Amino acid sequence: MSGKSVTLAFYGQFHCLGDQCPASCCANWTLDVDKDTYERWATVSVEADRQALLDSVRPVTSGYGDILKQKDNGECIHLEDKLCTIQRRYGHDFLPLTCRKYPRIYTHDEMQDVHSLALSCPEVLNRLFADGQQQRALLLKKTMTVDFQAAEQALLMDPVFGRALLKIVNEVMSLPKYEPSVFLYFIGSVLCNVAKKSEQGELRRKDVNDMHKRLKPDLFQSAKTAQRRIDKLDKHLNVQFWRLLDSIMPNARDLLAVDDSADLDECIDLLKTPDIDMDGQARLHGLVMAMRDQARSCLPASYNDNMRSYLIVKFLNNRFPWNPVEGNVIAAYLYCVIPYALIQLLVWMQVRVEGGIDGAEIKRIIYSVERHLNHNKRIYRLLSEHEELLHLDEYLDCLILL
Numbered sequence: 001m002s003g004k005s006v007t008l009a010f011y012g013q014f015h016c017l018g019d020q021c022p023a024s025c026c027a028n029w030t031l032d033v034d035k036d037t038y039e040r041w042a043t044v045s046v047e048a049d050r051q052a053l054l055d056s057v058r059p060v061t062s063g064y065g066d067i068l069k070q071k072d073n074g075e076c077i078h079l080e081d082k083l084c085t086i087q088r089r090y091g092h093d094f095l096p097l098t099c100r101k102y103p104r105i106y107t108h109d110e111m112q113d114v115h116s117l118a119l120s121c122p123e124v125l126n127r128l129f130a131d132g133q134q135q136r137a138l139l140l141k142k143t144m145t146v147d148f149q150a151a152e153q154a155l156l157m158d159p160v161f162g163r164a165l166l167k168i169v170n171e172v173m174s175l176p177k178y179e180p181s182v183f184l185y186f187i188g189s190v191l192c193n194v195a196k197k198s199e200q201g202e203l204r205r206k207d208v209n210d211m212h213k214r215l216k217p218d219l220f221q222s223a224k225t226a227q228r229r230i231d232k233l234d235k236h237l238n239v240q241f242w243r244l245l246d247s248i249m250p251n252a253r254d255l256l257a258v259d260d261s262a263d264l265d266e267c268i269d270l271l272k273t274p275d276i277d278m279d280g281q282a283r284l285h286g287l288v289m290a291m292r293d294q295a296r297s298c299l300p301a302s303y304n305d306n307m308r309s310y311l312i313v314k315f316l317n318n319r320f321p322w323n324p325v326e327g328n329v330i331a332a333y334l335y336c337v338i339p340y341a342l343i344q345l346l347v348w349m350q351v352r353v354e355g356g357i358d359g360a361e362i363k364r365i366i367y368s369v370e371r372h373l374n375h376n377k378r379i380y381r382l383l384s385e386h387e388e389l390l391h392l393d394e395y396l397d398c399l400i401l402l
């Protein structure tokens, strides 16, 4: 049996923008301090310097280990004028492991070996969306031999089943004639189907292989179904979907930095109102649909291609489907879909207020959402607190808007 070694095409050419970066790596990031780094800090010979380093760590009683303290504005305590004082005074080796690696991502398991880059870094998005990137291969793949028995024991997912699922995802994403909303809806429906059969104890490896064989006609059918369902989308479901997702985001106004707009104010208020009545639901549903329609008519021509590239890297970085979160492959899928959906909503809002959006603004929205969600484990918390989101079959229709 074979697996894959996958490298993001421009991985080797990445260069940090340094103080020219429009974002700081560590702003608003809950940064873990690994044990090796802590021990290295403890070797600093000047006592006052050593103590300052060790005192900058805040122990956490539950969760993921010790973290760096932050200033009131959310920046790392070691950041000065957008540059890191640890790096400046002690060198790269004294940075916590997370900072040393960022934005590089290396993951390895029994089926896949990945070198990629985080989508929260502005320079990664510059390269991902650069002119001409669409014509070049985004992922460089090499076949690697895998130990099937070891994979079967170590992976949280049956390797034959996972590989078939991955083939479906890769193939669907390589068909540019469909919009990202269609393939997200389609992959969601495949996962719902798989989850249902699995719950009933009827899931066989052959089922997923059969889904792969029927992929093109099923996808075509799915695209037609999606079109029909948009007009019949359940208001309550749609509103619940956006309100839940929005609950892990700050006020959109802070992320968008746009002029005053009555529609935007109303939409944000309705998203954030704890109890929303029927009239409010109808109004919010109408606003979301109107914003989406308006945006679709004036997004840059490259938008869908760029968002397809974003999703390809997103799935890769999340090791989908080899990394089912707490054993749940739908949760792994939602780790990719939730940031994507929130990016869409913010893009629609921006278009509503400004009447259009350019590439720079789209990138700013993407890295802001990525940083906010992925640097602070917010999706993990959302899924832990709202297990209803794991019942994707109950709100799958909402994905057709994306």
Ligand code: SF4
Pocket: 015, 016, 017, 018, 021, 022, 023, 024, 025, 102, 103, 120, 121, 122, 123, 124
């Ligand atoms: S976010 Fe990226 S480009 Fe910006 S400082 Fe960090 S690594 Fe460099």
